[in-house]
Amino acid sequence: MNRAGMVRIAAFGIIGLGAALLIAALLLTTYTSGKIKKIPLNIDETLVSDGTGSALDPASLTGEKFVVDKNVPLVSQQQITVESPANADVVTLQAGTSVRRSDKQQDNGLLLAMVDTVTVNRSTAMAVSDDTHPGGSVQKPRSIEDNKPPTNIALPHDGLAYRFPFGTEKKTYPFFDPIAQKAFDANYDGQEDVNGLTTYRFTQNVGYDADGKLVDPIKYASLYDKNEDGEVTARAELWGLPGPPDEPVTMTRYYAAQRTFWVDPVTGVIVKSTEHANHYYARDALRPEMELADYKVTSTEQTIESRVASARDERDRVGLWSRVLPISFTAAGLVALVGGALLGTFSLRAESALIDPGLDTADHGFFGKDETGPMPAAEAATEKLPAARPDLEPPPPQR
Template structure:
């Protein structure tokens, strides 16, 4: 029985050490990659005014983005992403649960429709330099840089470059403290773009200003909550768009739940498998050696007693 237990402990110990080694040398980085099956929706609500709303005064708007990975254009290091967005003056979102637009671009209720394609470093989460290598549609290639849809894993309390699509370049997202949202500590970042001359539409110059307040899960770098404003105007001051939107409560809750789940998964790899497996493996192998080397203490006295009996 002792030999069986020893062999079992040895097998389990070797397995635990192997799992620990995988987690130490590969699992830590592998767990910190943007998943190839990413397919998510972000919903915001707010108000807007200006020419694009085709309304007089300020009106309620809904805003939705659909973010989806192109697995055929991605690999272990770089991930290609397509993101569609739609702002409308309807109460229903103009992209459905299957990722289809439910309103035509020419519909009076549509304020803005967008399509963006970009490539990110799967581990670092920031935009890669050679976008054209990963985005096959040349009309969609832009000089993306910095944070696009998420911050890096293990967010630091510092400023980050943050992509702004209207300006076509990265601006600064400044660290501005912490905030706990539904039990999850987040890092707050702010973006402030003063009124700037810009190409507000293809071939149309104007002025552009924007603000962003982003709350980020420091473990995964995921956006948890976000609010923002944009003010776009023609050179003569005519308002093209003045919009103020924020994440819905349902989106925030879903983001918090997802961040907590992902945080637990990373903790499992980093702590339980890496170091728990190492300690357990060493302990089991030590037990196996002890059981295999332990002498049979009763053998000699028993033999001696039999000899005396037959004398």
Template sequence: MAERSGPSRTLACILVGLGAFLLAAALLIPTYTVGKLKKTPLDLEVTTVAEGTGDVLDAKSLTAGKAVVDTNVPIVAQRYVTVVDPSDADRITLQAGQTLRRTDKQGDTGLLTATVDTSTTDRVTAMPVEGVSTIQVDANKPAEEVERDGLQYKWPFDSEEKAYPYYDLNARATSDINFVEETEINGQKVYHYNQKVGPVDLSKVVSAPTNKLALPADTWGVEGGAAPITMTRWYTNERDVWVDPTTGVVIKGQEQIYQYYARKADTPEVTVLKATLPFNEATIEYQIGQAKDGADKLNTFGRIVPIVAGILGVIALIAGIFLGTRGGRGQKPATAGGAPVAPAPSRGNDAETEMIPRHDYSADETAVIPKVDPDQDPPTTRQ
């Protein structure tokens, strides 16, 4: 005889299927989804501001016949990073517009440098890949193609306590930026890296007229009177970067820039720019928010969702198995024709046996007995 399939068996099958699906999802979500999230977003748009004070050469003073260096000048470095083509599932092209200006002067008179840097990088490792790599320092001239290697605007996901190659935009060269320590900024765990650059002869980097000048000694403020003295522009920098290791977001950056004119690299003679420029507090807080948002997404899909899906999957699987086995034992057998057979009444229990009363004729009726005459013969039976 076959067992009937009822609503409980159907529900059991649904629960088992749902449990298996949730368990599979718990295993696959961390692998698939987290891999998608560990990529630099294609809608990236970040503005960072660094502020400080420093010494700045008044460029007009050179043409006036005497180099003048202004001290305690308020300086702001601003960088705006956005995404341009080519960008796709694996690579991203970042364009960074950067300006350095003294805020005690208005308009173009306060602008010290301006560059547009464009580079294509891997969305996971943040290292340069095939694509665009250009630098533009003059708005009236096209961007110059350059070769580059190393990090710049972002660190890789799951950054490590090790040295990374870092590309310096001014030197147009790559050197190691070394891991210093693990620390905290405003309660946020960060890795601190440090890089020292230079001295670099800028006249060998960019063939700009201002990178090597021949002026009278008096103009330079050195001995020699009116004799022409050729000075080279040199560049050094000490760069500190604090990075969220989970997302690779740069929480804080600081540069100690020093540019100067000199006849020898190790003997500065006229300061061009000397300033320490750290990210301001508003930028740091914004970057911390970006890092936390990224880390929350990774944690949600990498830990919370798989754990919840796994627990629900186990519960659904157990409930389905239990309901299926319990429901199977409770089914009634059916005949071949489909009609149920009524169970036979039990004879072993008098309390459950229905007694049918017998009719007592002696109580209700008087039997009629014919009288027999003793002088007559008894009736005979006909054969």
């Protein structure tokens, strides 16, 4: 095989490579990108919020009167991990949430605890639930002395849970509240910068109106078999009520909350949150009589930094597969196609020159007519000018 043939084969190879790169760019844009924009399967994170509020003193439960302490320091902690099932389409998130007084030691300061499990779509972050598969559960409360394995109570979930979808929009989303056991609207409320990351802010009201007024509190759904913490009967003296001290008074537990989420719109990661929650006992839902826990907490700076870093990592992963690689492959593919076409033209001319050497003469140079020969002026005939003849008159005759 001559050199021109080898060049032609190389040209075809480069053109094929360029076409392959363009096809790869198209697939990355239309197919692979959708596969990448999914909730990761390796989530294992601890989210911490702190603040202050009013809280029942657990020691007073055995005293002569229930005591509510004001302005106590509180810490809310949420541990989120991935459980089964978790595959290409869905992921199951288990969230263990606790609220405790940080001025009390160990379990003496524990106010609230819940373990919620939900299976969500990895792309939309919506709970996956139907009549046969509730898609979620809550763990039945256990006493400190109970060493038996935990048991779960099926709890159908709907709406979003623990994060927003990829490509979050400026609209209202249903967001599930495991305490109220149903979803409430999370309304878009503006755009805000959080540690250099542009986020969408969403607000959610559960039992409150937009002005923070109690309008429709939720009757607490007890997880105990006999509703031990949903309704409590105690002597009027314990409740701190006037009248006969030994008169039994039954109160119902209610719940209301206000939340704000700051969400990375690209990945749906909640990078910051605030929560005002109110658990109280009352005979009239709109007239709280004794606070169990009324507090407001905000994500700690360490948690915010960690969540922003997670959002940026997911952004980078999505950007690599949906923008950087498609653009790079497209540019490289176009360069390869153009380069291959030029190399192919070069090989054809080279092969033609080898077959017919005359094509490489002055009139058929490799790239056309040979323009390197002598200039026309150099080939023009020179004009000879006549020289003047000398005077040849004969000498005069001799005498």
